[in-house]
Amino acid sequence: MKRIAIVIVTIGILILGGVVISMYENNHKSQSNRSSATVTKSHTNHKGKTLVVYLSRTGHTQEVAQLIHREVGGDLLRLTTAKSYPKKYQDMLATAQSEQDANARPKLRGTLPNLDDYQTIFLGYPIWWNKNPMAINTFLNHYHSLEGKTIYPFTTSGSSGLGSSVSELKKNAPEAEFGKGLPITDDQMTRAPELVKNWVKEIGF
Ligand SMILES: Cc1cc2nc3c(=O)[nH]c(=O)nc-3n(C[C@H](O)[C@H](O)[C@H](O)COP(=O)(O)O)c2cc1C
Known part of the structure; x- marks a missing residue:
């Protein structure tokens, strides 16, 4: 039992x-x-491998770039010119003006990345005299072709918005696709996190 x-x-x-x-x-x-x-x-x-690349002199565009990077991930790259820009605003106005007049391609510092693997490029810059800094053209012209890539421009400015920068970018990267840009003015900077969130959602991220 x-x-x-x-x-x-x-x-x-x-x-x-x-x-x-x-x-x-x-x-x-x-x-x-x-x-x-x-x-x-x-x-x-995810829209392929993403690069957030920007130029910023006083930090506004950098702040927006970091917010975008936080939302979309990928890689973050700051562009700086080989020759430093003047600190004094009046001197900078003159320098930017003469670069535009000369259709200059200021040299960039360091080695630019191979973009083969990237499909999406967020490209940010301050508006200078209603346009993108000429060094942004240096960046675009560095590549033989940006075919198959979509560029989303984002700008900071006193008031000009995207200005006439997008047509300038298109001339310098004729094979790329361009998506809707994000212009942020200096007095909107406190709302940048919200503006960035809404924009990345709108463009499908
Ligand atoms: C050389 C120069 C030119 C500028 N031109 C314009 C302009 O045409 N329109 C505008 O709204 N703001 C203009 N600004 C203001 C800057 O676009 C603005 O302060 C921007 O947020 C600076 O960005 P950053 O801090 O990333 O350098 C200019 C500033 C500089 C230094």
């Missing part, structure tokens, strides 16, 4: 053990399904 009781208890333990293992396995399986579904989803939503 005692032996029969031991056998029944042992069988009970084995059945219970089997149920617990099977529950664990099912749970584990559905968790790994969940994580692969998340990866697939974020993969589908």
Whole structure:
């Protein structure tokens, strides 16, 4: 009798053990399904490898670039000219004006990245005399062709918005596609996080 009781208890333990293992396995399986579904989803939503690249003299465009980068991920690159720009505003006005008059291509510092793997480029700059800084053209002209890439311009300015910069960019990267730009004026900077969030959503990120 005692032996029969031991056998029944042992069988009970084995059945219970089997149920617990099977529950664990099912749970584990559905968790790994969940994580692969998340990866697939974020993969589908992502518009290829993304670069956020910008030039900024006094920090406004840099702030916007960092906000965009936080939203869309990818890589972040700051462009600086080989020759530093004047600190004094009046001197800077004159320098930017003479670069535009000369249709200059100011040299950029460092090595520019290979863009082969990038599909989406967020390109930011301050508006200078209603246009993009000429060094942005240096960046675009560095590449033989930007075919297959979509450029989303973003600007900071006193009041000019995108100014006439987008047509300038198109001339300098004729093969690229251009998406809707984001202009932020200096007095909108406190609202930049919200403006960036709305814009990246609107353009499908
Ligand atoms: C040389 C120069 C030219 C500028 N030209 C304009 C302009 O045409 N229109 C405008 O609204 N703001 C103009 N601004 C103001 C800047 O675009 C604005 O302050 C911008 O936010 C600066 O960005 P940053 O801090 O990234 O350098 C100019 C500023 C400089 C230094």
